[in-house]
Amino acid sequence: LKEIISSGIVKPAELVELVNRWFRRATIVMVSRCSVSYSGRASSIARESTRLIIIKQDGTVLVHGSVGSNPLNWQPRSSLITKQVNESEVELRAVRVSPKEELVIRVMGSSLVIVTELGDEGLTLYGKEEDIIEELARNPSQIIGGSTLIAREVSTPYGRVDIMLRDSSGRLVVVEIKRARADIEAAQQLQRYVEYYKRLGLDVYGVLVAPDISSITLKYLGDHGLKYVRYSPKAIESSQK
Amino acid sequence: LKEIISSGIVKPAELVELVNRWFRRATIVMVSRCSVSYSGRASSIARESTRLIIIKQDGTVLVHGSVGSNPLNWQPRSSLITKQVNESEVELRAVRVSPKEELVIRVMGSSLVIVTELGDEGLTLYGKEEDIIEELARNPSQIIGGSTLIAREVSTPYGRVDIMLRDSSGRLVVVEIKRARADIEAAQQLQRYVEYYKRLGLDVYGVLVAPDISSITLKYLGDHGLKYVRYSPKAIESSQK
């Protein structure tokens, strides 16, 4: 693997050198005994333990424990100050300006460190809400038979409406689309768009489009004069739970 | 570091052996050239590139690129099937049952692999919404002067009310608390709790408590007969942006 720049057990003094040398030039992956403290929007402390520390090329810092998808602590695209505290300890201080946050990792003893260049290619993702909007905008009759597309992604003071239609009787239809089971928040999102247009004096009603809906949300829609239309994009239909 | 079980460059055949041996027994960290495909709630493809693959002790699989806090692909607590496809390729297939999702990582050539035991200690986090609720429940006069606590964490069909108070004139007060700047969703959350109690015939009004509020949300509250009370917990006041 030509992308590996270096790897091995590294003592505190060398660690400082390595991190200073490669920060924002390569990705640094470390297995270290460390304690972690964070303060900012909230604050946290993690006792000394063995953890996986990742410092990415863009300045992202992640500290992972043995369980869970989410890191114990993290810092997106931070600046980083590395210094040796004493013979056996190194402090990594990752700071973000807005919001003002500070992550301090205190590394004890030697670490297993990999310095490597990772690829930055993104991935092609299908099945986003936007893809479904695209499908439905092309054929709005799937939502309301005989309706025509008026607009997409319409801004209001209370957020962006996914799709606006005109039905066969000439009424405006506000459509909110969800890629997964619709919940109460989706209903209220729709509700506030509809309310906005009604206050403007328009004759409008709202439709929530989703592959599924919670029973409570369905009741909520009914109580507020809103409609539900089931729609699953074909491409992901088979994988619905 | 006694927690390191093994580390080094590993060929395809050895990789299969290593992963089978240590899956769910230790954390496996790999730097590999790989392509990744995912299908489930959505679907994605990532071209061959060098990436960081983490297989945690609990079955979590993460695939990181060079940028961003979030992994390119992932699978929480999955089962994993590893097999050698041909002389130079290994396929890691991580499957989750519900929702039905499949992540396939195709590893090309040799990988740099670390097998290690990480700590599972959690972290102590201060400044959660719950901490603020605790503070205010102890002294509800900070929200409404002269009010008394009726209940905390009250379940309704439309979600959990943070705090219920009775004010000095005997009226019920539904309180929704946010740890950060309140947005329109917070206002609507409060609104639906208040609406629920009003429909039950109770004399009730709603208060949104937060350290800050967006101007549009403040207008929305006014339009719907809801109130805003500013409150910053002392402990995190200094770190507000």
Place this chain on the structure above:
DNA sequence: TTTTACATGTCGGCT
């Protein structure tokens, strides 16, 4: 910069 919404969100808790 502010504001809003999406996300394969993940995760926890309660009914």
Place this chain on the structure above:
DNA sequence: AGCCGACGTGTAAAA
């Protein structure tokens, strides 16, 4: 299992 809400959510797009 369904459902709701918090999260240091992160991230992108639009005003």
